[in-house]
Structures are given as structure tokens and as C-alpha cells.
Amino acid sequence: MKHVLKRFFAAVALSVFLTMSLVLPAQAFDYITPMFTGALAYLALSGVGVPVAIAGSIALHAGVLAIALSPDTTAPTSINDAPLTVMLATKTELPNRPTGTGFANYTGAVFPSFQPVPPSSVANGATSNYTYPGDNFPLNHHDLPSVYQNWVNQNMCNGAVYTVNSHSETTTTWSANLAVALGACAAAPSYSNAGAAASGSIGYVCPPGYTASTTTCNVTTVTAVQKPNDGKKALVVNGANFTYDPQDSNDVSPIVPQVSGIGTPTITAQDNKGNLTSVTRASDGSYTITDTHANVDGLTSTRTTITLSPPDATTGIPTVTGQKQEQVNGVGTPAASAPATTAPPSSGTTDVSNLATHSDVSAVGTKVDSTNSKLDTLINGTGADVTLSTQSTAVDTAATAMQSQVTAIGTSGLDAHGVTYTWFPSIPTSTCVPLSATYAGRTVTIDWCSTVATMNTLIGYIFYLLTAWTLFNIFTARRET
Amino acid sequence: MPWLIALIANFASFVGLQIAKKTALAAAVIVASVALTVALAAAIQTLLATIVVSIPSAFTAAAYFIPYNTSACVAAVIGAKFARFVYDWNMKNLEMAASIN
Numbered sequence: 001m002k003h004v005l006k007r008f009f010a011a012v013a014l015s016v017f018l019t020m021s022l023v024l025p026a027q028a029f030d031y032i033t034p035m036f037t038g039a040l041a042y043l044a045l046s047g048v049g050v051p052v053a054i055a056g057s058i059a060l061h062a063g064v065l066a067i068a069l070s071p072d073t074t075a076p077t078s079i080n081d082a083p084l085t086v087m088l089a090t091k092t093e094l095p096n097r098p099t100g101t102g103f104a105n106y107t108g109a110v111f112p113s114f115q116p117v118p119p120s121s122v123a124n125g126a127t128s129n130y131t132y133p134g135d136n137f138p139l140n141h142h143d144l145p146s147v148y149q150n151w152v153n154q155n156m157c158n159g160a161v162y163t164v165n166s167h168s169e170t171t172t173t174w175s176a177n178l179a180v181a182l183g184a185c186a187a188a189p190s191y192s193n194a195g196a197a198a199s200g201s202i203g204y205v206c207p208p209g210y211t212a213s214t215t216t217c218n219v220t221t222v223t224a225v226q227k228p229n230d231g232k233k234a235l236v237v238n239g240a241n242f243t244y245d246p247q248d249s250n251d252v253s254p255i256v257p258q259v260s261g262i263g264t265p266t267i268t269a270q271d272n273k274g275n276l277t278s279v280t281r282a283s284d285g286s287y288t289i290t291d292t293h294a295n296v297d298g299l300t301s302t303r304t305t306i307t308l309s310p311p312d313a314t315t316g317i318p319t320v321t322g323q324k325q326e327q328v329n330g331v332g333t334p335a336a337s338a339p340a341t342t343a344p345p346s347s348g349t350t351d352v353s354n355l356a357t358h359s360d361v362s363a364v365g366t367k368v369d370s371t372n373s374k375l376d377t378l379i380n381g382t383g384a385d386v387t388l389s390t391q392s393t394a395v396d397t398a399a400t401a402m403q404s405q406v407t408a409i410g411t412s413g414l415d416a417h418g419v420t421y422t423w424f425p426s427i428p429t430s431t432c433v434p435l436s437a438t439y440a441g442r443t444v445t446i447d448w449c450s451t452v453a454t455m456n457t458l459i460g461y462i463f464y465l466l467t468a469w470t471l472f473n474i475f476t477a478r479r480e481t
Numbered sequence: 482m483p484w485l486i487a488l489i490a491n492f493a494s495f496v497g498l499q500i501a502k503k504t505a506l507a508a509a510v511i512v513a514s515v516a517l518t519v520a521l522a523a524a525i526q527t528l529l530a531t532i533v534v535s536i537p538s539a540f541t542a543a544a545y546f547i548p549y550n551t552s553a554c555v556a557a558v559i560g561a562k563f564a565r566f567v568y569d570w571n572m573k574n575l576e577m578a579a580s581i582n
Contacts, residue, residue, distance in 0.1 A: 374485075374486060375485075375486075377486070390490075391490055391493030391494050391496075391497060392493060394493075394494065394497040395493060395496050395497040395500065397497075398497045398498075398500035398501040398504065399500050401500075401501065401504045402500050402501075402503055402504040402507065405504050405507045405508055405511075405578055406507070406575065406578050406579065409511065409571055409574045409575050409578060410571075410575060412571060414564050414567050414568060414571075415567070415571070416563075416567045417515040417518070417519075418515060418519050419515070419518050419519050419522050419567070419570075420522065421522055421526065421559070421563045422526065423525075423526045423529045423530070424552075424555060424556055424559060425555060426534065427547060427551050427552045427555065428536050428541075428544040428547065429544055429547070430541050430542070430544040430545060432545045435542075449545075452545045452546070455546070456545070456546070456547075456548050456549055457548075457549075459546070459548045460548035460549050460550045460551075462548075463548045463550055463551060463554045464550060464554070466554070467554040467557055467558060470558050470561075471557060471558065471561045474558075474561045474562055474565050475561070475565070477565070479569050479572060480569060
């Protein structure tokens with residue numbers, strides 16, 4: 001708006017300036033001429049003033065016009081988690097030296113043996129006599145000699161009760177448990193039934209590897225001595241293969257690692273997480289240990305391979321000869337057995353000729369048909385309380401209403417929606433009259449109206465151009481946000 | 482499958498209700514916009530009508546220099562500015578109707 005006002009004021013100012021510049025000198029000449037006609041004749045100045053004044057005015061006005069029109073510029077808990085311990089350093093004693101009562105005299109292993117040395121002798125017990133049926137039958141292990149009680153308590157019979165299944169004058173049959181237990185850890189108990197079943201006895205028998213000598217059992221075969229229960233099952237290298245420790249068979253409910261390959265040169269243990277440990281003994285006595293543990297991502301495993309030399313003949317200690325660590329696919333034995341590579345897809349053809357006749361496939365087909373039927377009901381509205389077609393019509397109706405709302409705005413053109421603006425400024429008008437003034441007793445009249453009319457027409461044209469330019473700018477102006 | 486039928490139908494119903502709500506909001510916004518603009522125009526013109534102007538008689542001769550088409554030019558400019566205002570206003574109404582969600 002300021003540009004419009006500026007141009008209007010500039011045009012009005014130009015109008016006044018042009019009128020004053022053109023009309024007054026001309027009128028002054030007209031006024032002066034009758035007064036100084038004679039003098040002008042003398043001075044030969046007639047007609048000189050007008051051309052000079054007009055030429056000067058036009059030059060000045062051209063400069064003004066040029067300015068006016070210039071454009072704008074802007075950890076482990078169960079048997080499955082039991083650790084696997086394999087003692088490969090043959091000089092090292094197996095970690096299960098007996099510590100129970102009566103076995104405190106065990107001493108450390110003497111190389112090259114890795115087994116602890118049992119006591120050279122143990123005390124023999126007295127024969128326990130009992131009277132049948134006067135004694136407390138069924139017999140339990142408390143009736144045994146104290147030393148033998150310890151043996152039974154520590155090794156296999158803790159809390160167990162043994163009974164006489166049958167009894168005759170010559171034969172007494174014990175329950176299977178007692179027979180097996182005692183048979184496993186000692187020689188069969190002696191039992192005498194002389195007489196009319198009135199008395200009996202169980203004689204103390206030395207443990208395996210010991211031989212009775214009156215009241216003492218002396219070691220005769222060290223490798224036959226059985227170590228007492230410690231709850232652990234040891235593995236040793238027996239010849240070329242891995243076996244359970246032959247001197248460690250007395251464990252009651254031992255925690256046995258999930259080991260496969262017993263009796264072969266390779267043993268493999270796996271915990272319940274799928275972690276895998278295997279040990280392989282080569283024919284030259286060297287070992288390869290492979291450990292595969294699942295990574296935290298649950299998708300891959302880390303496989304560590306360690307190779308050991310055969311145990312040194314003097315020290316019994318092997319030497320690490322190599323170590324490798326690699327990433328493998330999957331977790332657990334089957335999945336992690338393959339290296340971290342992707343197998344190419346199979347290009348075989350599957351026979352599907354009998355697939356459609358399978359009962360499961362048929363059942364699936366029936367369900368799909370049912371689903372299709374219900375979807376058809378939903379879409380087409382047949383027999384349904386609430387149908388998609390009904391809702392679709394409602395959506396269409398709502399969308400059409402919204403479209404009409406928007407269209408009404410768009411097609412209204414310059415509809416002002418009742419907004420009007422009728423105020424326009426009042427432009428003063430008047431009719432031109434000649435200028436009249438009295439000077440020195442003489443009335444001077446300057447009739448400038450014809451010139452004012454001419455200039456009015458000229459300035460009116462300039463107004464027209466300014467208005468056209470202003471309207472064009474209004475049309476092309478950037479819309480205010 | 483009844484749950485699926487109900488789900489799809491309810492979703493369609495939801496869409497329809499959303500569009501209907503949008504339509505109602507657009508209509509309400511435009512009505513409010515018209516009311517505000519009419520009141521503003523009336524207030525401004527009322528203010529202008531209270532202004533009294535006159536030109537001293539000594540300056541009557543100055544009116545000689547005002548071109549004959551001055552009133553027409555002024556009216557054309559004011560009319561064009563008002564038309565542009567209405568255009569901008571309607572474009573704004575379109576934007577409001579389209580942006581309601």
C-alpha cells in the first residue's frame with residue numbers, strides 16, 4: 001500500500017510541478033507582452049523567453065519521470081552342568097583322594113602313577129554274632145562291625161535297610177541290595193547258620209586290594225583298591241582310550257558329565273546350554289582339546305582348539321603346541337559343527353503329487369474355504385449384521401461430504417462470504433477559474449484553465465499507467481501466510 | 482473369524498466417523514472465519530465513517546491539479562486490494578479444511 005500512496009503523491013506533485021513550470025512562465029509572457037511591447041521591440045527579445053523556458057522544463061521533467069517510474073527493488077547347578085575334568089598331566093594326582101574315616105592315611109600319588117596311595121593296612125573287625133529271631137531283624141547295617149559300618153556309610157549303604165528275604169535251616173537269602181552292595185565293595189559276607197537258625201554271624205571282609213590277616217587288612221593289590229565316594233566320576237586314559245577311573249567305582253549317585261565316547265580315543269562332553277568340549281588322544285600320545293561355547297548373540301559360537309604334545313617321559317607334563325580360535329555358525333553340537341559358511345540352496349524337486357490328499361492339508365483347505373466364505377459375507381454383506389459394504393457406503397458418504405466442503409470453498413471464486421468493503425476516500429473536485437489579482441491599481445488576470453486541462457489530461461494518463469502497474473503488482477504479489 | 486469381521490467392519494466405521502468429524506470441523510472453522518472477517522470489515526468501515534474531512538477554501542485551486550480519473554484509479558486500487566484479500570482468505574480457508582485431521 002505504501003507504494004501506491006507513494007506513486008499517487010508523486011503523480012500529484014508532478015502534476016502541480018508541471019503546471020507551475022509550464023503555465024506560469026507562459027502566462028507571465030502573455031501578461032508581460034502587452035505591458036512591454038515597445039521595449040521588447042527594442043530589445044529584439046520577442047519570442048526568445050518561451051522556447052528557452054519550455055526546453056529547460058522538459059529536460060528537468062524527464063529526470064523526475066525517470067525517478068518516479070523506476071522499478072521497486074527486496075554358572076553350573078545340575079548334573080547337566082557338571083564340569084568335565086580330565087587330568088592329562090600324568091604327574092598330577094587325581095583330585096579325589098579319599099578323606100573319610102579310616103582312610104585318612106592315604107598319601108599322595110607317586111609318579112608315574114597318578115592315583116593316591118591307599119593306607120598299607122586297615123583294621124579288621126570282629127565277627128558280629130546275632131541270634132535269630134531274637135535279634136532285630138530285618139538286619140540293617142548298624143549290626144555290622146563299626147569299621148565296616150564306616151565303609152558302608154561312606155561308600156554305598158547310607159541309610160539303606162537290608163532284609164532277609166527267606167530263611168531256612170541251611171540257607172538265608174538276603175535282599176538283593178545287600179548282596180549287590182557288599183559284593184561290589186567287598187567279598188560276599190560270610191554267614192553261618194549252624195544249628196536251628198538260632199544264631200548267625202557276619203564276618204568282616206577286607207576291602208578290595210586288601211587281604212585279611214587276623215584283625216588287619218593289608219594292601220596286596222594297590223590298583224585294586226577302590227577309593228571311597230566323593231560324588232565325582234573321574235576319567236583317565238587307560239591305554240589308548242578314555243575310561244572311567246577303575247579305582248573310582250564306589251561313588252553313590254555320582255555327578256557324571258554328559259560324556260560320550262567312553263572307551264574310545266575321543267570323549268565329548270556337552271552341557272545343557274549346548275557348549276561342547278571334546279578331547280582326542282592321538283596314537284602318538286598327543287592330545288587335541290576342542291571347546292565350543294555359544295556367543296552372547298545366540299547365533300554363533302566360538303570354537304577354541306588346543307593341541308598338546310605327549311606327556312614328557314620324565315615330568316609327565318604335556319606341552320601346548322598349538323592354539324586356534326574361530327567363529328562357527330549356530331549353537332550346540334549339531335548347529336555348531338559346521339564352519340561359518342552358507343551352504344548353497346538345494347535345487348531338488350519336491351514331489352507334491354500326494355500333498356493334497358493328506359488329511360492335514362485337507363483340514364487346512366476346509367478352514368481356508370470357511371474363511372473365504374466369511375470374508376465374502378463381510379465384503380458383500382450377505383446375511384451379515386455389520387457388513388463391509390455398509391460401512392463402505394458410510395465412508396463414501398462422509399468422504400463426499402468432505403469433498404463438497406472443500407469444493408465449495410474452491411468454486412466460490414472471489415465470493416466474499418458476506419464481507420463487504422464500500423468505503424472509498426472522497427476526492428475533491430472543482431472547476432478551474434482564471435487567476436485574478438490586483439497589482440498597482442491594475443487587475444491582472446491569468447487564464448491558466450486551458451493549460452490546467454491539458455496537464456490534467458496528461459497527468460490522468462500517468463495515473464492510468466500507475467494504476468495499471470499497481471493492479472499488476474497486487475495480482476502477482478506473494479500471498480501472505 | 483467373527484473377530485476379524487468385527488475388526489474390519491469397526492475399522493471401516495472408524496474411518497467413516499473420522500471423515501465425518503473432519504467435515505464438521507472444516508464447516509465450523511469456515512463459519513467462524515467468515516464471522517470474524519465480516520465483523521472486522523464492519524468495524525473498520527465504521528471507524529472510517531466517523532472521520533470528517535474538509536478542504537479549506539483557499540486550497541480549492543489545488544483540486545484543479547487532481548486528474549479527472551483520480552477517483553476511478555483509487556477505486557480500482559482499493560477494489561483490487563479487496564479482491565486480493567478475499568482470494569488470500571479463501572485460499573487460507575482451503576488450507577484449513579485440508580489440514581484438519
